[in-house]
Amino acid sequence: MDKKQNPELSQAELPPTQEEQVPVNPRSRKRQRDSDDDAELRAKRAQTAQPTLEPARLTRQNLARFNKMSTKKTSDPSDDSGSTKTLSTTASGFDVRARKNGILDPIGSRPPKNLEEIRERLAAPRETASPPESVYEDYAYTVQRAANEATIVGETLPLPKTYPREPYTRVLSQAFTAFPKNMGFNDGLSAPQPDFIEGLEMEEFLPFPVDEYVQGAVLYKDDRRSVTLPHLAGEWKASDGSMREATRQSGYDGAALVYARNQALAFKGESDPPGHASITTFTTNGTQVHFYAHYATPTKNGALEYHQFPVKSTNLVNSYIEHKEGRRGLRNAQDHAKRQSQALRDQLKEHYEQPRSSGLRPIAEGAPTLPILGTELLGTYGDEDDHEVVEPQPVYQPTPPTSFKPKHSKSHHPHPTTNSSKAPSSTHSSTHSRRGKRRASSSQSSHGSLGHVNKHRSYWKKDASGRYYHKHSDGTLSWLDDNEDDGRD
Structure with a gap:
C-alpha cells in the first residue's frame, strides 16, 4: 500500500514536531482550518501546563523521591534555620545527638550514691499476696508467642499495679506536647514519648500554678488533668525488637523527668544530694524487664550530664520465682514514684503558700498594715x-x-x-x-x-x-x- 494512501502510517512516520502532529486525513482538514484559533489556544495551554506535569511522570527516580517524602521527616541537628522538624528517637543520628546533649548510656553512666537503697526497695516484700503459679504459666505461654509489640503491651500490662479512683494518672504512648524545647538535653530532638508514664494530675498542685513556675512539670498541652512531675516511665519492645533502642528511649525519658524534678527543686531553692537518683525507668519485651536509675551531674564547663545506670534485670518467663521478682520490682517502683510525687507536690504548695500566711504581708495592694493593739x-x-x-x-x-x-x-x-x-x-x-x-x-x-x-x-x-x-x-x-x-x- 502506498504510504500516501495510508493516513495512519503517514502520521506515524512524521517527525515529532508540533506542526506535523496535525492529522492529515483530508476529511478533517476543513474542520482543522475552521478551528485554527482553538488549536492555537490548546497548544498554548499544553506549553503552559508542561512544566507542572513533568515532575509527576511515573519514573523510578520520581517514585523513589515520593517514597522518601512519605517517610518520617528528620532534620539535621546542626541546622539552625529555625525549622520545626526534629530528630525522633527512632531516626538515624539520635544516639549521637543525645550524647552531644549530655545523655549518657548505661555503659558511660556512674552508679548513683543511693544504688543499694534502690535495689533494696525494688526487692522489698509486699503486703499483698503474689498471683498463683498458674497465672505465671499462662503469662509465659502467651507472651513468648506474641506477634508484635502491641500484643506484648497487652500481656504485660497486668504486671504493674493500678491506682483506681485516685488523681494519679497513667498514659500510654503519648508525646510530651507541653514540654519545653532546647533545654540542653533535648536540643534538636523530638519530644519524649514513653510507652508508659504515670503521675499526679496538674489540679493536684493547686493553688500552686505549677505550669507557670516549673518548666517541664506539665507534660501535655491544654489539659487540666495532665500528668505532672512524674517519677517513673517505661518502654516496651516486641520479643524480636531491639532492646538497645528501648534503652536509648528510656535514657531520654529519664533525662526529661530528671530535668523537671530539678526545676521543681530549684523553685524552692533546693536540690537533690549530689549523685542521688530519684527517677526510675524500666524497659521490657515481655520476657525480660530492666530497671534504670537516673540523675544529673554538672560537668567542668557547667553543662549537665544525665546518667542512666542499670539497677536490676529480671527474667519474667524463666521461673515462677523470677516472675514474682520482676512483678514485685515494678510495683515497688510505682509506689515509690507515687510517694515522691506526692511529697514534691506538698513541698511546692507549702513553699508557694508560705509568704501568703505571713502576718507581715499586706491584706491588699497599697493598703497599710494596721498595728496590733497591746504589743510592743x-x-x-x-x-x-x-x-x-x-x-x-x-x-x-x-x-x-x-x-x-x-x-x-x-x-x-x-x-x-x-x-x-x-x-x-x-x-x-x-x-x-x-x-x-x-x-x-x-x-x-x-x-x-x-x-x-x-x-x-x-x-x-x-x-x-x-x-x-x-x-x-x-x-x-x-x-x-x-x-x-x-x-x-
Whole structure:
C-alpha cells in the first residue's frame, strides 16, 4: 500500500514536531482550518501546563523521591534555620545527638550514691499476696508467642499495679506536647514519648500554678488533668525488637523527668544530694524487664550530664520465682514514684503558700498594715535608734479601738530640733509599705506603750488623770496617747 494512501502510517512516520502532529486525513482538514484559533489556544495551554506535569511522570527516580517524602521527616541537628522538624528517637543520628546533649548510656553512666537503697526497695516484700503459679504459666505461654509489640503491651500490662479512683494518672504512648524545647538535653530532638508514664494530675498542685513556675512539670498541652512531675516511665519492645533502642528511649525519658524534678527543686531553692537518683525507668519485651536509675551531674564547663545506670534485670518467663521478682520490682517502683510525687507536690504548695500566711504581708495592694493593739513594736523590731522620726500617715479603720481617746484642742508648735532625736518614736508611726519597714504606730494605746514609758521615765511624766506627757523647753506639752498631724500636742 502506498504510504500516501495510508493516513495512519503517514502520521506515524512524521517527525515529532508540533506542526506535523496535525492529522492529515483530508476529511478533517476543513474542520482543522475552521478551528485554527482553538488549536492555537490548546497548544498554548499544553506549553503552559508542561512544566507542572513533568515532575509527576511515573519514573523510578520520581517514585523513589515520593517514597522518601512519605517517610518520617528528620532534620539535621546542626541546622539552625529555625525549622520545626526534629530528630525522633527512632531516626538515624539520635544516639549521637543525645550524647552531644549530655545523655549518657548505661555503659558511660556512674552508679548513683543511693544504688543499694534502690535495689533494696525494688526487692522489698509486699503486703499483698503474689498471683498463683498458674497465672505465671499462662503469662509465659502467651507472651513468648506474641506477634508484635502491641500484643506484648497487652500481656504485660497486668504486671504493674493500678491506682483506681485516685488523681494519679497513667498514659500510654503519648508525646510530651507541653514540654519545653532546647533545654540542653533535648536540643534538636523530638519530644519524649514513653510507652508508659504515670503521675499526679496538674489540679493536684493547686493553688500552686505549677505550669507557670516549673518548666517541664506539665507534660501535655491544654489539659487540666495532665500528668505532672512524674517519677517513673517505661518502654516496651516486641520479643524480636531491639532492646538497645528501648534503652536509648528510656535514657531520654529519664533525662526529661530528671530535668523537671530539678526545676521543681530549684523553685524552692533546693536540690537533690549530689549523685542521688530519684527517677526510675524500666524497659521490657515481655520476657525480660530492666530497671534504670537516673540523675544529673554538672560537668567542668557547667553543662549537665544525665546518667542512666542499670539497677536490676529480671527474667519474667524463666521461673515462677523470677516472675514474682520482676512483678514485685515494678510495683515497688510505682509506689515509690507515687510517694515522691506526692511529697514534691506538698513541698511546692507549702513553699508557694508560705509568704501568703505571713502576718507581715499586706491584706491588699497599697493598703497599710494596721498595728496590733497591746504589743510592743519597738521591743520587737529593735532599739529606738533604729527607727526614724517621720511624719505620720493616716491609718483608716472601720471602727477605732476602744483604747482610743478623743483628741484635745491644744495649740501646736513644731518640735525643736534639739528634742526631735530624744522623743521616742512610739508616739507616732507610719507603715512604709514599699520598704517593708515597720515603725511604732500612733494608734497604739497608752497601755500598749507602758514598756516604752518605763524605759524613758526621764522623758515622760504622769499627770493626775494617769496620762503621760512631756513638757518641752518652749512650754508646750506632748501627750503619749494622742494622734496629731505634726506629732505634737
